[in-house]
Amino acid sequence: MSVLILIFCFVSFFISLWIVIPAPIFSLLPLSVGAPEISHWLVLTNTIAALLALFRLKSLPIFIGMLLALSLSLLPAVQLPATVQKATAAIKASLGEIRVLPNFRSAPFVVFDAVRGIPQSEIRRTLNIAVATPDNVPLRMNVYRPMQSGKNPAIVMIYGGAWRTGSPNANEQFSQYMAAQGYTVLTIDYRHAPQYKFPTQIEDIKTGLKFIQQHADEYEVDLDRMAIMGRSAGGHLAMLTAYAIDAFPFRAVVNYYSPVDLIEGYNNPPFPDPIDSRGVLRAFLGGTPVELCDLYRKASPYQQVRSNLPPTLLIYGGHDHVVRSSFGRSLYEKLKQNGNTAIFIEIPWSDHAFDAVFNGSSNQLSLYYTERFLATMLK
Missing domain, CATH: 1.10.287 (Helix Hairpins)
Structure with a gap:
């Protein structure tokens, strides 16, 4: 014993x-x-x-x-009240009073949900939709919709994975949760590094967006009420897509813990560096910032910031040693300096990909503010 x-x-x-x-x-x-x-x-x-x-x-x-x-x-529990206070103040400072709908989460953290899991409602799923086959690589899309028929505000989801792994099946619990909230969630695909280097990924996302526009009626998408969202590498691609000069007029952008300044990320990698950040960037872009400075700048959302961009929600982990939260804060400050609506939320105890634990404290908090932000922007 x-x-x-x-x-x-x-x-x-x-x-x-x-x-x-x-x-x-x-x-x-x-x-x-x-x-x-x-x-x-x-x-x-x-x-x-x-x-x-x-x-x-x-x-x-x-x-x-x-x-x-x-x-x-006990550290996360001790830090939770101050984190909630700061996040609520950040939301209110940008959006005013937060819109609350009956099906919203009741609190930023619910102990019962942490134990049993976050409840999921019945939805409609359409999986593995063939979108295109560039260079004989099949690009797929999943669609998650509420049970009731009719045009819905839409969220285009882009998965992460250091630009080299992943599929539209990623983060399915989140997609199902948001579909149950009344959104059509469309998770799209792109070709991976190192075989396919930037800007191939952006080209594939544009292909996916064009497909969505062509099939908007079929998948019950209200094209006038669309947001784009991604995590890590997916959030990076989402921001580049939404911040482009010729971008689709998204109503909102949501970025979870994404790289924003690739030159700075290469020159000042985290310590420790569990994913070999410099190797990941070389595989994605084909070289170093010294060799490909213009390409690194083109691939950095931080460098694309200007006025009249869609409102942006940025959520980062304060304990992230893959993408440091200071990068998200720098992007937030530049967005604000250019007159854009931006909200920065830092979760001090969280590491990268915190929402992989769907009923964890960090994802509960993120869901609480993400659903309120999107409802204000899209509903």
């Missing part, structure tokens, strides 16, 4: 450490991403482990260690 208690204490302590320790290599990234998002469970396991260490093992060092782990697991 003592051995089992020791193993239980060690595992709970080990996972809790990743709330504050950034992943040094890619294979450990799920730990630093996931640990803060299950912190509510870690509070429970660390409390139990501390009691077992004190009363069953009678070990003061292990008890102190478990108190340390408990303190780490």
